[in-house]
Amino acid sequence: xxxxxxxxxxxxxxxxxxxxxxxxxxxxxxxxxxxxxxxxxxxxxxxxxxxxxxxxxxxxxxxxxxxxxxxxxxxxxxxxxxxxxxxxxxxxxxxxxxxxxxxxxxxxxxxxxxxxxxxxxxxxxxxxxxxxxxxxxxxxxxxxxxxxxxxxxxxxxxxxxxxxxxxxxxxxxxxxxxxxxxxxxxxxxxxxxxxxxxxxxxxxxxxxxxxxxxxxxxxxxxxxxxxxxxxxxxxxxxxxxxxx
Ligand code: 13P
Numbered sequence: 001x002x003x004x005x006x007x008x009x010x011x012x013x014x015x016x017x018x019x020x021x022x023x024x025x026x027x028x029x030x031x032x033x034x035x036x037x038x039x040x041x042x043x044x045x046x047x048x049x050x051x052x053x054x055x056x057x058x059x060x061x062x063x064x065x066x067x068x069x070x071x072x073x074x075x076x077x078x079x080x081x082x083x084x085x086x087x088x089x090x091x092x093x094x095x096x097x098x099x100x101x102x103x104x105x106x107x108x109x110x111x112x113x114x115x116x117x118x119x120x121x122x123x124x125x126x127x128x129x130x131x132x133x134x135x136x137x138x139x140x141x142x143x144x145x146x147x148x149x150x151x152x153x154x155x156x157x158x159x160x161x162x163x164x165x166x167x168x169x170x171x172x173x174x175x176x177x178x179x180x181x182x183x184x185x186x187x188x189x190x191x192x193x194x195x196x197x198x199x200x201x202x203x204x205x206x207x208x209x210x211x212x213x214x215x216x217x218x219x220x221x222x223x224x225x226x227x228x229x230x231x232x233x234x235x236x237x238x239x240x241x242x243x244x
Pocket of ligand 1: 004090162166167168169170206207208209227228229230231
């Protein structure tokens with residue numbers, strides 16, 4: 001169960017969040033819990049999550065280790081904060097910052113090389129769904145973005161399916177629509193990496209997940225977890241999503 005805070009919260013707000021969130025998930029041993037925070041909150045979040053099962057992630061990375069890349073943050077830098085996860089290829093990065101599938105592959109490889117778990121995001125835009133291109137888009141994002149990984153590397157990633165039309169819009173994909181897309185992705189995993197890997201693969205659903213709809217989403221065997229934006233900012237609502 002992963003949260004994506006996007007560009008919200010200062011370090012002080014991060015501390016306040018964890019004070020309330022920690023006790024709510026202290027007994028939640030049924031799942032892994034990840035909070036992906038802004039770079040400037042990582043250290044505070046890691047410290048606040050010490051001796052808990054909560055893991056901390058970043059939301060982006062640059063694939064070089066260091067160098068003249070003004071404004072960028074590398075995987076070793078992320079790792080040095082104690083963060084263990086990183087989002088790669090979120091639709092907002094693709095949409096507003098021109099991130100391509102090729103960049104997604106480079107970033108995924110760099111994350112793995114630094115022992116960070118990449119949560120690689122894929123998903124179609126509204127017009128692509130309406131023109132019946134969902135499967136095509138998912139296959140393309142899969143084949144250009146992640147199918148370049150070796151089997152051993154692939155086994156260490158998590159995929160998040162986030163239909164762009166469901167992000168921040170209050171329009172959740174129905175559990176059936178989400179499960180159908182997860183199945184499309186899993187089919188690609190099976191073709192490229194085999195049946196065992198496809199069965200083991202964790203695919204999270206993201207897009208307007210709330211305490212009210214998480215149960216029906218998680219009831220789909222195809223949905224292994226969720227990636228939560230807005231509702232992860234509030235400790236009580238993210239707590240009740242984790243404990244669905
Ligand atoms: P919302 O839950 O706010 O729709 O955001 C989803 C998302 O983008 C998570 O990465």
